[in-house]
Amino acid sequence: xxxxxxxxxxxxxxxxxxxxxxxxxxxxxxxxxxxxxxxxxxxxxxxxxxxxxxxxxxxxxxxxxxxxxxxxxxxxxxxxxxxxxxxxxxxxxxxxxxxxxxxxxxxxxxxxxxxxxxxxxxxxxxxxxxxxxxxxxxxxxxxxxxxxxxxxxxxxxxxxxxxxxxxxxxxxxxxxxxxxxxxxxxxxxxxxxxxxxxxxxxxxxxxxxxxxxxxxxxxxxxxxxxxxxxxxxxxxxxxxxxxxxxxxxxxxxxxxxxxxxxxxxxxxxxxxxxxxxxxxxxxxxxxxxxxxx
Numbered sequence: 001x002x003x004x005x006x007x008x009x010x011x012x013x014x015x016x017x018x019x020x021x022x023x024x025x026x027x028x029x030x031x032x033x034x035x036x037x038x039x040x041x042x043x044x045x046x047x048x049x050x051x052x053x054x055x056x057x058x059x060x061x062x063x064x065x066x067x068x069x070x071x072x073x074x075x076x077x078x079x080x081x082x083x084x085x086x087x088x089x090x091x092x093x094x095x096x097x098x099x100x101x102x103x104x105x106x107x108x109x110x111x112x113x114x115x116x117x118x119x120x121x122x123x124x125x126x127x128x129x130x131x132x133x134x135x136x137x138x139x140x141x142x143x144x145x146x147x148x149x150x151x152x153x154x155x156x157x158x159x160x161x162x163x164x165x166x167x168x169x170x171x172x173x174x175x176x177x178x179x180x181x182x183x184x185x186x187x188x189x190x191x192x193x194x195x196x197x198x199x200x201x202x203x204x205x206x207x208x209x210x211x212x213x214x215x216x217x218x219x220x221x222x223x224x225x226x227x228x229x230x231x232x233x234x235x236x237x238x239x240x241x242x243x244x245x246x247x248x249x250x251x252x253x254x255x256x257x258x259x260x261x262x263x264x265x266x267x268x269x270x271x272x273x274x275x276x277x278x279x280x281x282x283x284x285x286x287x288x289x290x291x292x293x
Contacts, residue, residue: 008042009071011035012050016068020057093278096125096133096141100221101265104241105158106142106286113285120278133270139279140269146262153271155283157290158240160265161258162195165242165251169231180255181205187233189224190217195236195259202259225251240265 014024015035025032043050050064060068097106102124110122125131130149131138147154164183177183180203188196191211200209218224221237228235229250239258245251267286269279 002045005038005041005045008038008045010075011038012042012067013071013075015039015051015058016060016064016071019059091119091278092121092123093282094123094125094137094139095282096127096131096136096138098128098142098144099126100238100241101142101144102126103222104225104244108244109289112289113282116285117278117281120281122282139276140267140282142265143268144263144265147264147266149268151271152268154266154268155287155292156264156266157286157292158238158265159258159260160263161239161260162199162236163239163258164199164234164236164254165225165228165246166234166254167229167231167251168249170228170233171252173231176252177254180257183234183254184209184211189227189233189235190219192217193236195261198261199236199257199259203255203257238265 011024011028011030014027015021018024018027021032021035021039024030025035028035039051046063046067048063049061050067051058052061106124113122114120125136125138130143131141133139133141133152142157143149144160147156166186170187174186177186180200183200188211197209216227216232218227221241224235225237225242225245227233228237229245234254235251239246239253242251246253267283269275269283275283
């Protein structure tokens with residue numbers, strides 16, 4: 001059995017509704033002969049005439065009357081399904097974002113975006129890897145780096161500079177260090193982190209670094225900062241990400257030295273594609289929140 005001639009379905013619906021080959025051809029932007037051909041294909045597939053050919057127009061046969069409502073419902077359901085997909089695509093913003101930025105900087109602020117743009121639903125895809133924006137349906141992302149990724153447009157949001165922080169409770173118990181070298185006698189969280197030698201050099205401490213106290217090894221800034229908040233030691237984390245904790249006094253910046261490896265936080269999205277309105281609104285909003293606009 002031959003396959004259903006799908007192009008003929010849309011032609012049949014138009015002819016059945018308008019009851020005229022010429023009008024259907026005009027609506028579909030086809031020639032009348034092309035319309036007649038598609039109808040003939042469908043009738044051959046059905047094995048029966050679907051239209052009575054009249055002097056002025058056409059009318060449905062009994063078989064045509066049987067098929068017409070089924071086709072109308074099917075086309076209506078297809079149209080509704082694709083409309084729903086389009087609306088969802090236009091109303092759901094999928095943001096790929098690294099964990100610490102999402103939890104400590106973006107989440108506390110996202111309520112403002114939702115208040116301003118209540119028709120846009122925001123979903124976070126928490127990932128540290130570089131995603132395939134097109135294949136995975138990601139609208140935009142936040143990454144840490146030097147601002148150059150092939151095929152991506154990048155907007156700098158925050159400095160990735162890092163500085164030692166500690167809780168007031170920890171400092172009350174152990175005292176505040178007076179010089180950067182004093183930190184070697186404190187509980188440094190993740191003392192083997194590559195950032196510590198960079199910060200100490202920036203602070204003027206040269207030579208081998210000998211840590212007097214053991215530390216806890218942790219690989220995410222959020223958990224490092226949480227341990228510092230609970231009085232577990234001195235955290236070396238991004239100043240911009242934990243600005244709220246510093247401003248509120250929950251964490252204390254020990255020295256006015258902020259070191260950097262040259263990596264900052266960036267908003268990124270595919271370059272060369274027209275931005276959807278939802279992505280453009282989010283871009284402008286997050287740049288405003290970061291103090292860039």
